[in-house]
Amino acid sequence: MALLTVDQWANSVNGKYIDHDGIPAGNIYQCHDLWIDYLMRVAGGTQSMGYAPSGFTDSVFTNFPVNGLDAKVTRTSGTSGIRKGDVIFWGYGAANYPYSHVAIALAAPSGGSVLCMSQNPGASQKLTLTLAGALGYLRPKNLPTDPTPQPDPKEITVKSYHRENRTTRPIAPGQRLYLIDSGNAKENCVGGNGPYSLTAHLYGNGFAPGDVLEFRFESVTVATGAQSDHYLERVSADVNGGIRASREFKLDVPVGTRVHFSVYAATTNAKTGSMIVIDSDAYLFSVA
Ligand SMILES: [Ca+2]
Secondary structure, three states, X not given: OOOOOHHHHHHHHOOOOOOOOOXXXXXXXXXHHHHHHHHHHOOOOOXXXXXXXXXXXXXXXXXXXXXXXXXXXXXXXXXXXXXXXXXXXXXXXXXXXXXXXXXXXXXXXXXXXXXXXEOOOOOOEEEEEEOXXXXXXXXXXXXOOOOOOOOOOOOEEEEEEEEEEOOOXXXXXXXXXXXXXXXXXXXXXXXXXXXXXXXXXXXXXXXXXXXXXXEEEEEEEOOOOOEEEEEEEEEEOOOOOOEEEEEEEEEEEOOOEEEEEXXXXXXXXXXXXXXXXXXXXXXXEXXX
């Protein structure tokens, strides 16, 4: 008979009473029978390989291997690494299983317990069992091995943060205007730490041709208020005294940092112009 997968086997025994040896007389349906069933129908072993020399099922584990069981399973002490399909043994004297226990894991453990197919008390059934008192586990050699975890293909995700102010504001020579919110507070142009591409847009008019405006992003450490100015760039008003300019900057934003944007009118400007739009688009790039 073809061997079963763990799932096929679990479905085949779920809710059933399993016995392979007719003993013990008082209750022939032991946890050990479920182990034998699993060993034969999933791991491809024989009933004799599953023999428990002491008469208690944990001796399958503590006396491992007997009768060539190591041809079919590997043995690991402790509960680290348990995954679906592993056969877990609890030692004689364990608080919950004074006469020892065996059950087949149907999933990786979670929070100190593990979903198992288990028999006695009751029929074979899915039960979440504590790992307290577990000695270790046997793993069928023919189970599919975990694929070696491969890093996902690098995927770049982008989050965008748009801030804008469309209030027409005059800007005199030597004056600085910040990108502000509706409460006149300096906008934080970014939404978290990481590598950013920042693009600021300026629209203004009423300047003299050749008047100079300066873009400035500055980063502010929130905890200390320390400020560093970054990424200055100058643009000039066109022949009509208009400013239509965008500039992109790269900035790595540390944790706990705000980024403000402002525009500064050079002291040498001939006229007080007006900023009509100041906005900022921040794109946060992360590699998932
Ligand atoms: Ca039995």
